[in-house]
Amino acid sequence: MPPTRRDFIATSAAATVAALFARPALARATARRQGAAPVFTPLRRNIGYFTMQGGTIGYMVNSGGVAVVDAQFPEPAKVFIAGLAERSANRPVDVLINTHHHGDHTGGNVSFRGVARKVVAQAKAAEDIHNPPGAQPPADQLYPDTTFTDAWSADVGDERIAAKFYGRAHTSGDIAVTFERANVVHMGDLLFNRRHPVVDRAAGATLRGWVRVLQGVANDHSSDTLFICGHANTNLPVVASHADVGEFRDYIGAVLAFVESQVKAGHSRAEVMAMRDPLKGFENYGRFGAEGSREMLTCAYEELTTGT
Numbered sequence: 001m002p003p004t005r006r007d008f009i010a011t012s013a014a015a016t017v018a019a020l021f022a023r024p025a026l027a028r029a030t031a032r033r034q035g036a037a038p039v040f041t042p043l044r045r046n047i048g049y050f051t052m053q054g055g056t057i058g059y060m061v062n063s064g065g066v067a068v069v070d071a072q073f074p075e076p077a078k079v080f081i082a083g084l085a086e087r088s089a090n091r092p093v094d095v096l097i098n099t100h101h102h103g104d105h106t107g108g109n110v111s112f113r114g115v116a117r118k119v120v121a122q123a124k125a126a127e128d129i130h131n132p133p134g135a136q137p138p139a140d141q142l143y144p145d146t147t148f149t150d151a152w153s154a155d156v157g158d159e160r161i162a163a164k165f166y167g168r169a170h171t172s173g174d175i176a177v178t179f180e181r182a183n184v185v186h187m188g189d190l191l192f193n194r195r196h197p198v199v200d201r202a203a204g205a206t207l208r209g210w211v212r213v214l215q216g217v218a219n220d221h222s223s224d225t226l227f228i229c230g231h232a233n234t235n236l237p238v239v240a241s242h243a244d245v246g247e248f249r250d251y252i253g254a255v256l257a258f259v260e261s262q263v264k265a266g267h268s269r270a271e272v273m274a275m276r277d278p279l280k281g282f283e284n285y286g287r288f289g290a291e292g293s294r295e296m297l298t299c300a301y302e303e304l305t306t307g308t
């Protein structure tokens with residue numbers, strides 16, 4: 001039986017972050033973990049992840065350095081930084097990396113002021129942190145000071161961290177961040193564990209691009225790689241396998257194929273958007289019609305009918 005969505009929507013948190021997004025649905029989707037307890041989970045070879053409110057934070061603490069991937073919102077970031085300091089004996093963060101511009105991944109950057117020595121993002125993501133498409137710029141922010149177009153890497157202690165841009169997908173500036181020796185990848189919002197992804201069309205999201213990006217990631221990694229997801233469906237883990245990356249690729253491909261069959265059958269945009277039943281074979285993603293899934297159908301319809 002597919003998991004039931006019982007997440008409550010914290011309206012105050014949604015209001016707080018509403019200004020960060022082009023559409024209220026995105027704000028609601030990112031505010032859903034408001035009130036969740038902070039949890040640090042060690043994963044493998046000095047890499048772990050932190051969940052509280054917003055996109056999953058990845059972290060690394062080894063004898064030679066400290067690195068963080070994504071920052072959630074300002075308040076959970078403060079809780080995270082306090083817990084990280086306990087684990088790192090109060091050392092500074094050598095590098096904070098943003099996987100993309102969304103406020104539930106970068107809003108907490110500001111809490112790293114005086115803590116992080118360097119903030120890294122893909123060039124388009126950095127541009128979008130300054131001026132989020134369709135949304136208001138942040139009032140106060142610690143902006144990336146190091147940007148790149150296709151790839152960036154650095155040695156931090158005995159770990160090699162490599163960030164790679166595979167093309168437009170969830171936004172126009174998503175990267176996958178690989179801890180090479182640990183063989184752990186932080187996927188940001190390129191990977192949702194069995195829930196409809198947030199599709200930020202205003203920021204250049206493309207489902208066809210997303211399928212290619214996930215294939216590229218799958219090609220670059222192995223069956224032993226662990227993948228940290230930006231978000232997961234209720235009661236599902238935010239850590240996924242190589243097979244899960246392929247499954248999510250197939251899900252997005254199946255949505256595109258379904259909408260294409262509807263368009264070819266002469267169905268109107270409104271008829272496509274009226275879809276409610278889960279796709280066959282992907283029932284655990286849940287029904288359509290709620291937040292997130294509408295953007296997904298809209299994006300698929302527009303891509304298939306306008307070619308962009």
Ligand SMILES: [Zn+2]
Nearest residue numbers: 100102189198
């Ligand atoms: Zn996002």
